[in-house]
Amino acid sequence: MAVNNGLPFDVSSTEYPAVLSLACVDTILYLGSSVGLFASDDHDASWTAVDLGVTSGTGGVRIQSVASFETNLFAGTGDQYNTNGIGILLSADAGQHWLSVGVSNTELTALASCGPAVFAGTYLAGALYTTLDGGSVWDFTNDSIGDTYVTKMAVNGSVAFAGTFSSGVFVSENYGQTWTRRNQGLSDLYITALAAGDNMVYAGTMYGKVFSSDNNGITWTELVSDLPGVESLAAGGGYIYAGTYDGVYGSSDNGLHWTHMDANIADKRILSLIITGETVLAGTEIGGVYISYDHGGYWTHASGVISSSGVYAFAMRGSSVFAGTDPEGVYQSTDNGAHWSKINTGLTLTNVRALTLDETNIYAGTNGKGVWARSLDEVVGVKEHGSDFSGVHVYPNPAKDQLNIELDNFENTELEIMGMDGRFIRRISLRSPETRIDLTNMASGIYAMSIKNKQGSTVRRFIKQ
Known part of the structure; x- marks a missing residue:
């Protein structure tokens, strides 16, 4: 028996949405199609489109597979050609809210x-x-x-x-x-x-x-x-x-x-x-x-x-x-x-x-x-503390207006502050074993500090409040 109430079937058209998968969670039946996910709680007498929170392409999200485990519902989207796909979706509340558990098949x-x-x-x-x-x-x-x-x-x-x-x-x-x-x-x-x-x-x-x-x-x-x-x-x-x-x-x-x-x-x-x-x-x-x-x-x-x-x-x-x-x-x-x-x-x-x-x-x-x-x-070469570099003390961390740097060997030492996205902020040449850095004009966030001299190099991170 074909029951189409609520499904986007146009009997005057020769193009029908493809039914690709079915799954049941408790008393609710879920249907994955080429144009989205649908649910029925009345033994497939009527169907309601499930809002996934996002669209893909002009024809809706393609639900290639639907599966359930206990109270969790999983929806696999797209196809081998990445047609109308948004990765793998998870719902723990009967399809009311969805999370992506892997950004896959997506540009x-x-x-x-x-x-x-x-x-x-x-x-x-x-x-x-x-x-x-x-x-x-x-x-x-x-x-x-x-x-x-x-x-x-x-x-x-x-x-x-x-x-x-x-x-x-x-x-x-x-x-x-x-x-x-x-x-x-x-x-x-x-x-x-x-x-x-x-x-x-x-x-x-x-x-x-x-x-x-x-x-x-x-x-x-x-x-x-x-x-x-x-x-x-x-x-x-x-x-x-x-x-x-x-x-x-x-x-x-x-x-x-x-x-x-x-x-x-x-x-x-x-x-x-x-x-x-x-x-x-x-x-x-x-x-x-x-x-x-x-x-x-x-x-x-x-x-x-x-x-x-x-x-x-x-x-x-x-x-x-x-x-x-x-x-x-x-x-x-x-x-x-x-x-x-x-x-x-x-x-x-x-x-x-x-x-x-x-x-x-x-x-x-x-x-x-x-x-x-x-x-x-x-990844070789990406370490927070250089193995050949010692005697560095950075405090307080987090810092509000001022950051203190204590360095046992400060001669010919260059310090660079960078944002976590790689942008250059500031360069300082250390002239004494104790240096105070003014942070009042810096935005709140996490920063990386590269310290280099003849002893080697190290990278320390600090938080500006």
Whole structure:
């Protein structure tokens, strides 16, 4: 017997939704179809569409499989071609609320780490995922960003930013629990680049505009409006860099004037940028990584990254810089980008489009197979405490207005403070065994502090309250 009450069947049409799976939890029957999940509590006399909290494509989420275990209901979405899929979903309350327990079969556009949270933006409308446990469970119930999709993400202290296609910038100040749209002053809502540096946040757009905000996006100021389409941004040490369809543009006066950089990189599409101290790295669509030691005045090609790879993302921890490439996976450099080597162990899909790091893992967002994580303990050269470095005391931690550094061997010691997203904050040359660092102008959040001298190097983390 065919009972279609409530199902989206059009008897006048020759196209019927495919019934792909069935499962029962207590007295409720669940039906997975090519256009969504449906439930019946009256022995299939009538059916009600189950709200999964997000859509995929124009025809709804494809429920390829449905299974139950005790009171838990699992829904597997998409197919082998990633058609209308949003990964594996779990509901513990008869379908009222859903969690993603794996961001799989999904094209990732952006990743960011903020305090205990890691965020993953995707091409799916409204799907901005959040995990608070290192990626075991992802929550995608973020209705506040509407039906747009996330293009880029950035973090300024403890504040997270999500740039979207056509809806501007969304901000979260509570680790992704809620997102608020902040577009005052933005005359172009097609956000294609975001960056934080020098206590500022910058947004680049598809139509060549760059905006800045000194109050976490409450208001925005236009800096430039006539660049080629902006693909990437980086800021720090008094400099702003914009990667475009036509090379790199830079400003050393807070965005008042912009210069088209060296001809070696002028005609290349710049997908990613990062500042590591005095060094600037640029990831290209075709050509690998370029490196500049003089604030973008002259660029040279870095060795080790396949020239045919698109370098879509950078991330940094201590003395290690990571590059996410498509199709060659993840590379690591321990010499500020001059040389690179692959670290793809366990990464079965190497089409990497986004990268971020938290306290324990490096996360790689892929083009079609979700987020992959690898422990930083497995990556050579990424340690919080250098094995050859001793006699360092950092206190208080957390700190409010002042951080104290005590160092037994302080001669020729350089200290760099960086945000957890890799942005350069400040450099200090230590002149005595005890140094006090003023934190009053720094945003609240987690920071990394790299300490280097002839004894070696170490990275310590501290929290600014």
